[in-house]
Amino acid sequence: MTTDSLPVNASQNGLRARLARFWEPYRSVPLLGWLIALLVSVGLEQLVGRPLAWALGMSKIPALFGIVVILDKPLLIPSALLYTILIYLLPMAIVARLLTGFSNRLARRLLQYPLIVSALVHLVLAYAVLYLWTDISDYRLLVARLTMIAIIVTLSLNVVNGYMGEFSCSHPGFMSLGAYTASVFTLVLFINDNRFGEAILPTSWGPFFFPIGLILGGVVSAIGALLVAIPSFRTRGDYLAIISLAFMFIVKSLFENLEVFGGARGISSQPDYATLPVVFVWTVLSVWIINNFVRSTLGKALNAVRDDEMAAEAMTVNTRKTKMVAFLFAAFWAGVAGGLFAHVLRYINPDTFGIRKLAEVLAMVYFGGLNSVTGSIVGAVGLTLISEALRPLEIYKWIIIPVMLILIMIYRPTGLVAFTEFDVKSLFQPKEAAEKGADHGAA
Amino acid sequence: MKKFRWIALLLVAAFVLSACGGGGGQTIKIGINAPLTGDIPKVGEGTKFAAELWLEEIGGVINVGGKDYKVELVIEDNESKGESAAAVNTKLITQDEVLVIVGPQSSKQAVPAGAVANDLETPMISPWSTNPATTKDRPWVFRTPFLDPFQGPVVANFVSDEFGFTKAGVLYDIASDYPKGLAEYFKQAWEDIHGAGSVVAFESFTTGDTDFSAQLTKIMDAGAEFIFAPQYYNEVALIVQQAHELGFEGPIVGSDSWGSAETVNLCGEDCYGLFFSTHYAAEGATGATKEFIDKYNAKYGYVPDDVGALTWDSLNIVKTAIENCGKLTGDIKVDRKCVRDAMAAIKEFHGITGDMTFTEEGDPIKCAVIVRISEEGKFTFYKQVCP
Incomplete structure (x- = not known):
């Protein structure tokens, strides 16, 4: 589906090639797989988040993936990073990979029913993730x-x-x-x-x-x-x-x-x-x-x-x-x-x-991308989270965010994800490309 | 192999550093919710400076029940926006687990932030907010300044006694809640004294306007003997200068929003000899007030305005309440309740902005000060008005 040509010139470029090779199996993970992986992560956080945060020397579970902690108390940078890796990145990587075959099959099975069934399953999963994530703190909520x-x-x-x-x-x-x-x-x-x-x-x-x-x-x-x-x-x-x-x-x-x-x-x-x-x-x-x-x-x-x-x-x-x-x-x-x-x-x-307020909304639209539903979601989520996460920087925040906007206007004049169609059906599709191999391999 | 070494190194570093970070005994965390960026950064700066000075002053410790607790200030920026102030309060309460919150300053942030504090049962005291909604029906929310329904009559009585005028003109910003509220309370009080129609002109403008000649001409034509202008420093200078240019001879009287060092800087000689009501007078202050002003001036290079003084008082009220609590259990919920009760129970508090007690609503009963801008451009004490 993607037109990325990274694997082809893999040998030329060290780090990028490695990343591409690492990413390769994940191309076949459907949205359903990612949602399940995310659910496992937030469930894990619910179960062991607090003791882990204490063990790492933080008094609370870092609310926004540790960014606030990093900016607030530089001493806790390794703890925050480690926490994010242990709770989010690692479990997600493992679960997404292990369940590739299963989630692909499930996605295909669901698509045999009317589209609304797939949509509902995805939405329920998304809500469950959101619910568990915000359950940790009122601030997240x-x-x-x-x-x-x-x-x-x-x-x-x-x-x-x-x-x-x-x-x-x-x-x-x-x-x-x-x-x-x-x-x-x-x-x-x-x-x-x-x-x-x-x-x-x-x-x-x-x-x-x-x-x-x-x-x-x-x-x-x-x-x-x-x-x-x-x-x-x-x-x-x-x-x-x-x-x-x-x-x-x-x-x-x-x-x-x-x-x-x-x-x-x-x-x-x-x-x-x-x-x-x-x-x-x-x-x-x-x-x-x-x-x-x-x-x-x-x-x-x-x-x-x-x-x-x-x-x-x-x-x-x-x-x-x-x-x-x-x-x-x-x-x-x-x-x-x-x-x-x-x-x-x-x-x-x-x-x-x-x-x-006008400036804020306009920035979200142009940051995310014109003429694009995905772009709007990216813009709104991105700017709100960035602005919340950079709060400890006080006045410098108002240098960083505008600079970011300027850079985006230079390199992507219509926004990050502009002029794309948000096709719900293709979103729920199993990732066909991987199917032949993954079905046998990953199970 | 190399990868492993990196991970191992990272792990070791993490644990070593986290050991440093997590150490220390019991601390009292106090959240400061201040507008460090946005429309009124000067207010945020005054808040931050006063808070830091206060921390230095108490030596970073509060003694509760014979035990010293380290005090930590958590200062957060609310961008001078209502939703950010609410988010900051939520963060302070749930993430940083502060015992008590000082701030936000303006009402448009203090009202939504107060709702959060009240819902999450955390005591909050706003040093500057004058909107009744901030503390109304909120047992957990307090404030340090007197309310506009008190300040309006103070100015009306002062002008009546001092000058014997009977015809008032009012010029205020209709789009900003503080000037508008105060102008209305003043009008009411003035008409109570001198009868209906004694406010001969009640003129408004909108935030950001810079030319007031139309309104001023109207006020002068109506025969007003003086003008009450409850505006912020940037507008005060324009109003006073334009009134003088138009040939207005009477005094222009102001409110506590005049009490910024910038007022005289911008206004210059035009403002000399004018009066306004406020929380405290910097020039000619004595005792604890003078001590605070001198320390602030020595450290930051300018005389603090009322925001600084009120923040200082708020922090001291918080300190008194924590001390009166007698004992901290370490259970944040219990301690917050204890601090709230202690704060509501404060009978007499001697602050640098006057003595105060709290009403049921969490509002203080305290005196106002009438300040005269001297011929050197200093804010000198003229008179105290008590309820």
Whole structure:
């Protein structure tokens, strides 16, 4: 599948060749195999992580693969490295290799059933990994939830900036619309608080109605997007950027001046409804739906509009409708993400959704890759984790991250994983190439 | 063979180093959640410096029940963002297992961070946050500054008594919660004294604005005798200078946000002779306050502003609470509970920003100070106002 030609010139290059030779058997490990290996690793951490960390002189299990430990206390570098190797790298390498045949067979077996079965098995495994991983510490839990929300926002912005090829700056505005709507929804209906008074419905109903609140948030965002879209889609390029930027500021000052929503002080004490499973399900939904959207006829029309609007029009694409639908669709997901964000943080104020949030989301989109679902996931996860891991560096963090972005813009101008299709079916495939040998050899 | 040697070497190194790292007796960890980068790095710097100075001052030890405990500060950057402040608090509590947290400073970080601290049952004290939501219904969260509902009337009473004015003009930033809240409390207090309509002009602008001539002209046309501007130092300079350029003769009165060394640097002679209410006065301070200012000035080369002083007080409150605890069990959950209870029970605390006790909500009852900016550009003590 890969077009890598490393093994061919192996003899010429020492270290690279060795790595390539080491990597060779792992090419035949399917996604299922990796997930199982990861599950074994996090299970191992659950069982022996704490004593191992103590034995290595660390008071806690290193939260983010030891990077924070390394930057914080250089003396513990070997311990952190050793921990990561013993808990993650080594078990994963062994399990993935040993189970290559098994996981390939299992993947093939699963594909005989409808695709949904494969998808569910993979998702359950992924959730199990995430659950065990975040079970270790609340810090991981918070980082994981914020990361998944970042994935939704990045994906939805990618629909506009990547697939549609416009430059929209209003995403923080959409998030804030969604966040305020969902917050008001839950606070008015289910929570006794001093801003909106007594709860209208029993508090215990809250978690079940929370999805409605999120969807409502998304719908309000989409209506907001309609307001931007009507005047601005007569323009293109820079002008849309400016109009959407203006929209972001309008939303911000709207909430600053609306005393009912707390003005500049914001709204606090949202209930803790955005738990790990809730955020996980919404993230999966958003990836699935957005991926289907961009691969549909409408998505292809979107690409046509981006590449040449005139030509697309000539080829019977209804450009105006296409752009409108995509923009509203993206805003909807930004609103959902905003609603989740408000219930993870449990406090929002207008200032949260300002120019800094915009810079953050844009960086994720362009870091990960335009026009690519995988790219958005890579960008959101990558930047959130890097930014969390480099926190001990304080001000130097803001040198390292921009330098990284500059380097990426130079060497990969469209982002790390740009212009790829996220094909779920091929993702679940057993790795055919290895099958003949591995089936006999590895079992 | 060679590979083996490398691995063996690595293992040995790991164990030797980890032996060094893991050593040491029982320590008390105190988390500092500060905005070291982002919008207000000066505030973060003041926090960090005050905390480091404090650690030096106590010699790195706190004595609890006749036993010395080594104190370790865990200083983390919250980038001046709400979600980062929450993440930092979670990290401090679950990863670093701190006993108590000092910070975050501004309300937009302190409110979400306070929620985390309260949920995870860790005592937290914010040195600077004035938003009521920070401590409201949160038994684990405390604060050191007085609240805006107290400061508003302080300024209103002071101006009424001192100048005998009856017509006030207010200029504030509507997009920032601190100025906005304070402006509203001031308006309320002023109208309680002088009747409805005595605030003749209530003008606003948005963060980042630099031209206030329209608002100032309106205030002057309305016949205001003085202007209350609860703004931060960068805007104070612009407001005062522009008011003087437009020919405004009356005084301009400020709030504790004026208390930065930068105010006078930026504003210059225009600000001389003006008054503002704050937590403490650096010039002419005596006793412990002077000692703190001198030490800070000697070490970092500038007079600390109120953030530094309040952080210092917060840390001392924490210290008192830990000492009052009597005994540390080593079980972090029990100890946190003990520190929280001790903190809530503090009856009289003599801080460098005044004496204080805590209410049920975790808010202090303390005095405010009226400061006059002298002809040398120093913040001199003028008057103390107690509740």
